[in-house]
Structure formats: structure tokens, C-alpha cells
Amino acid sequence: MYYLTKILKVLRVPPERFNEPLKEVALELAREQFERTFNKEIGMILSVNKVEHISPGKIIPGDGGTYHLILFEALTFKPVEGEIVEGEVMEITKFGFFMRIGPSDALCHISQMSDKKNRVRLLPGKVAMLQDDFGRKLKQGDRVRAKIQKASIEINSMKIAVTLRGEGLGPIEWIRNPIKEEEKAKAESEKKRKRRRTRK
Numbered sequence: 001m002y003y004l005t006k007i008l009k010v011l012r013v014p015p016e017r018f019n020e021p022l023k024e025v026a027l028e029l030a031r032e033q034f035e036r037t038f039n040k041e042i043g044m045i046l047s048v049n050k051v052e053h054i055s056p057g058k059i060i061p062g063d064g065g066t067y068h069l070i071l072f073e074a075l076t077f078k079p080v081e082g083e084i085v086e087g088e089v090m091e092i093t094k095f096g097f098f099m100r101i102g103p104s105d106a107l108c109h110i111s112q113m114s115d116k117k118n119r120v121r122l123l124p125g126k127v128a129m130l131q132d133d134f135g136r137k138l139k140q141g142d143r144v145r146a147k148i149q150k151a152s153i154e155i156n157s158m159k160i161a162v163t164l165r166g167e168g169l170g171p172i173e174w175i176r177n178p179i180k181e182e183e184k185a186k187a188e189s190e191k192k193r194k195r196r197r198t199r200k
Contacts, residue, residue, distance in 0.1 A: 001080065017029075082147065087102075089142045114164065123137075
């Protein structure tokens with residue numbers, strides 16, 4: 001997810017910076033220009049750490065600046081499909097919730113929050129809480145472990161979808177305190193009883 005990446009880019013140095021140390025100017029300009037940008041191959045550039053190489057400058061007619069090919073080291077963030085991640089629930093909506101993964105938010109659709117044996121639903125009148133069949137509640141601020149289901153990187157954004165379906169996934173509190181078999185049986189019996197009432 002986090003990587004130290006070597007990146008090759010063209011950087012323009014304006015004429016008013018010619019009297020300053022080139023490597024210092026290149027580092028400052030690279031940070032201004034490339035940090036918080038997206039690239040389909042490397043993901044998001046979080047920080048430019050250091051400039052390792054600067055080529056001699058080239059001049060373009062009509063432009064007072066010089067253009068340099070620079071090689072720099074950067075800390076990058078790229079989500080990988082199938083990767084297990086942990087994050088904090090930031091917002092709960094009618095269709096699921098958003099969790100913070102590093103510098104980005106990921107969506108867990110309500111259909112991906114549990115298996116068929118344990119439904120999750122939005123509590124009536126609430127927009128910030130979900131509840132499962134056993135009365136356990138997921139709310140804003142809770143820690144969750146999820147698996148990245150899909151990740152796409154656009155020119156100016158990153159979209160991540162996660163799932164809680166699978167062994168060892170879900171709210172951390174639910175993982176640490178699993179429902180006991182007798183509680184599951186009791187909940188199942190209660191559901192059957194409610195169905196019989198509804199039929200009558």
C-alpha cells in the first residue's frame with residue numbers, strides 16, 4: 001500500500017530562482033508540483049523526499065525558464081485489490097459506510113458488510129449507525145478490518161471499494177468478541193418465531 005518510489009519527471013525552474021542552489025529549488029518545486037497528485041501506475045504521491053539527480057537545463061524559445069529532467073524519491077500510496085486493511089469509520093449512509101484508509105476513503109456497500117447468515121441494516125431514524133442480527137452496532141469512529149475489492153485511480157481522484165465478507169473481517173470489536181454458537185441459535189430461533197407471528 002505504501003511504497004518508496006523513484007520517479008522521473010520534467011521540472012521547470014523559473015529565471016528568478018537561477019541564483020539559488022539548483023537541488024534545493026528542484027526539491028521545493030517538485031513538492032509543490034507533484035505532491036498530492038495521482039498516477040495510474042504508482043498511485044498517489046504523498047511526499048517528495050529527496051531529489052537524486054538533475055539533468056542540465058534546456059531552454060525553450062520564448063520561455064525564460066530552464067527545463068530539467070529530475071529523478072526523485074517519493075512516498076506513494078497505491079491500494080491493491082485483495083489487500084487486507086484497517087481503518088476508521090468516517091461516515092455511515094443509507095447505502096453503507098466510508099472508512100479512512102491512509103490518505104483516502106473507501107466505500108463498503110451495505111451488501112458487502114456481512115454474509116447471508118447475518119444481515120446488517122440501518123437503524124430506523126439513524127444516519128450514523130448500523131446494526132446486525134445480534135444487536136451489535138457499527139458507528140462512526142469504530143475500527144474496521146476489510147479487504148480491498150476494487151481500486152481505480154483517475155487523474156484527480158482515487159476510488160476504493162472494500163468488503164467485510166470473509167473470515168477475520170469486520171469491525172474489530174466484533175472480531176475480538178465473536179458471537180457464541182448458543183447466541184446464534186437463540187437469534188435464529190427468535191427470527192423463526194417472528195416469521196410465524198407475521199404469517200398469523
